[in-house]
Amino acid sequence: MNKKFQLPRAATAILFIVALFLGIGAINPAFLSVQNIMLCLNSSVVYTVVALGIAFVIITGEIDVSVGATLGMAAAGGGTYIRDGNTGTGVLAALVIGLVIGLVNGFGVTILRIPSIIMTLGINGIVRGLIYVYTDGKWVENIPFEFKALSQAKAFGNLTWFYLAALVVMLLAYLVMTSTHRGRYFIAVGDNAGGATLLGIPVVGTKLTGFILCSVFAAVGGILYVSRVGFITPIAGNGYEMKVIAACVLGGISLTGGVGSVVGAAAGAILMASISRVLVFLGLPSEYDNTITGILLIVIVVVDALVQARSTEKVRKERLAAKTNSVLETAGEAR
Amino acid sequence: MDKQTLGKKLFRWESALVLLLVFEVLVFGAINPKFLMPRVLLGSINNFMSICIVSLFVTFVLITGGIDIQAGSIVGLTSIVIGVLWNDGGLNIYTACLVGLLVGATCGLLSGFFVAYTGVQAMVVTLGGSFLYSGLALAVTKFSSTESYKGISGFPESFTAIAKGKIFSIIPNQLVIFIALVLFAYVLLHMTKYGRKVFLCGVNKNAAEYSGINSRLVIMSTYVLSGIGASIAGILLTAYLGTAKTDLGKEITLPVITAVVLGGTSNLGGTGGVIGTALAALLIGLLRFGLSMADVNTQYLDIPVGVLLVLAVAARFTGSNDKIRSFFRRFRVLFSK
């Protein structure tokens, strides 16, 4: 029942991407070249990874607005080691940063019962300030060329290893969340936390896992950022939180929890990452960048909501019909 | 929890905020006596006034369970609309301000419509709105002879005096305007039927609908209010700086949400208050100001604000966590032995 309900929502996002790409391609055919489409996918890898992470949290019904700061801190911290040649230490440092922030967020939300938006908002401010303390306002630059080249290393055709890995992770996450026992806890907790507790599902553990996964993914995103961008400014990751939340919503994940899949998050991430690129191809004066981004977002979200309203209504009617039928049947049998 | 206990809970929270505010003033005054000079202390409020005003009305939105992250863009849009209308359109500055208010209301109306009538998530619609309105602000400059990177300035003295002037040379005009707005918002939210409807829509939208409240209209109206609030902030900021720019207010989004949430309003809707928000906004603003007077570098100011937010809310919510309560009770038992 769940499977049937989830895929359609992600499908809307994928449809949007196709429609958008075709639309832009009609205006400027250069956009539809294989090289460019691959470029769109490859360059969305940071957004994709972070969106996958935050999807866990949103599906459990919480929110995490500190992912941008986590990415920045992991990028700055890991980047410093990588710049000096210690790639291994750098990656490890970034992961530890993600783990710590995730633990702190999770602890605050589950044990101290602080609403997740407040907790993560506070942590966001603290980590942003800490980035300045750590870097002293300076850029982390001159990352070794070999490390930067990793982001361009192609697996086959024009698809980079990084993006391929992200896709594999997304598939794994999808399978875990829909097929394994533990994986389905996420959706259960998001859908009805009280009911989940009654069923014996560890709500605290699930939410905590969600936050840790989210921050660790954001940290991994930070390392990918270092490789792709090559220089880390203290405002790295600024504004990412809003973009990945929008990506998740576009991909069919509801902010109230319990609905959606990571496939949708990945699709939404491609959409969000492509918007800036799309505008260059449209050839419109760049003053209209923000206007068009805003209109696109609103249109996509409204259309999506209207479509969902229809399908939710359908499902509701189906459920009601099923219940009524079974009641009638039992009544009939009893007679 | 019935309304009385809810009211009592909020009252206790607001008195806690007042306590913290007093603490701040005392502590910062001790570190740097200049902080206590009325001219300096009250004058500093001018610098974060836009956050205070915007957060007042965003409170309404959060009480209905929504969120509004486009307020910052509306501030900039209002500012440039006023500038262009006055500079290139030749309109009287006050007429231009009225148009600015209309613009803010319309922006709020648009987003509010989508949230209330199509069931879209408020965060994403207002995110789109924030892009849209900041983009429109840039588009407006196309109608002006001034390039977008040069702000429009040279406003009449009477206009800028509204924001820069002081009563008795000590109390800034903006503070007086703010207090008036707080009173207005308080009366609107806590003493009118409309205010009660806002709360009820936040507590349970469906129940409100079934009891005859046009919940969709009410929810949409909160976004309109928020838009007007942002416009007011935009007008005052333009007057204070003496220049109209498209990107005024772009940095206030997160501080506004922080202030509203710290003020006791839950983002799930149903509880909250205007006084709490006003106190929290002042608290955060003075915290940042006091810390800069204590020689803390501006870049690090986000850290204490974040700590304040987390600790303050932890105190409030941890108190209701039974496990921790019983943990502390054990301590008390130990000591009483």
Add this chain to the structure above:
Amino acid sequence: MKKTICIVLGLMLVASTMVFAKDKPAADSKKGITVVFVPKLTGNAFFESANIGAQDYAKKHGFTVKYDGNPEASVANQVTVIDNAINTGADAICVSSVDAKGLDSIMREAKKAGVKVVTWDSDVSGDARTVMVSQGTPDILGKMLVDMLADSLKERGKNPAKDAIKYCWHYSQATVADQNSWQVAGEAYIKKAYPNWKNVAPSNYYSEQDAEKAITIGEAILTAHPDIDGIICNDSTALPGQAQAAQNLGKTKKDVSITGFASPNSMKGYCKAGIIARWGLWDCKIQGALGCYLAYYLASGKTIKVGDKINVPDIGTVEVFPNTVLDPKAYTAKDSGVVLLPERAVFTIDNMNNYNF
């Protein structure tokens, strides 16, 4: 119970505040002169380098420079920073302004309060400050950008005077005064000297000082205009981003000529890898030092008038020009003038290792 928690929390907050405050002693308890050095935004290589220059210089010459700014470049933030400087008793301020007019009233207030006001890098209205340390007029800088592009084109076999060169501008945003004024001056120069050049994007590309966006836009430019000849990036985040984008796509200085303004350190890697032939800047360390020195000079009781020649230790003699040298319509008065940096620098693979900032 709740009240006790709140009081305890209040005390904890107080304690943590005092920890922070102990880091730096209050400004007015110092004996020397304090200059508050305000950048457009912090965390940017250009401004951080200027600060290093100012700090080193101040240490050698006996005054204090306090670096204070906001990570986000906005008028309201800068007003707050300057207001704090006035309230903490600074003797002078040296500001790189985000907006040409927005800071006027706070700067005038500072002057009234007895604080000496100097600007650098990005100016305010002439009557709101005493002296401006300028890296060059928009015409000088615009021409410099175009000349660098022309030289790079010549190096890879193009003829800037005759070929139909396609180019575009890529910098931070449409609202920053200085970068836009260079772009406007640069465009005017191109129309006169190189009418055969074609600007494929007259409304420019903006990446808002965001490194990731600079790369995305950079890649998009190179893919949407595969035959583009030159890209001018007059923003210190856009240039490394554009260079990285070129590297990601496998392009080098032989395929497309990228140039602009950025700190030498941020571009050395790309120059070595052959992505970029030349880029420019000016010694912002000296600019920062000069600005702070002039602020200190004023704060020590001396006055500056147009026409003065001031001897700046370790830097040289600078002349104070009238404001009209930057803008023919500027405000003129005896006590408001401009100091120009003697030279700008073009960095190439040959000289880039002589610079470290």
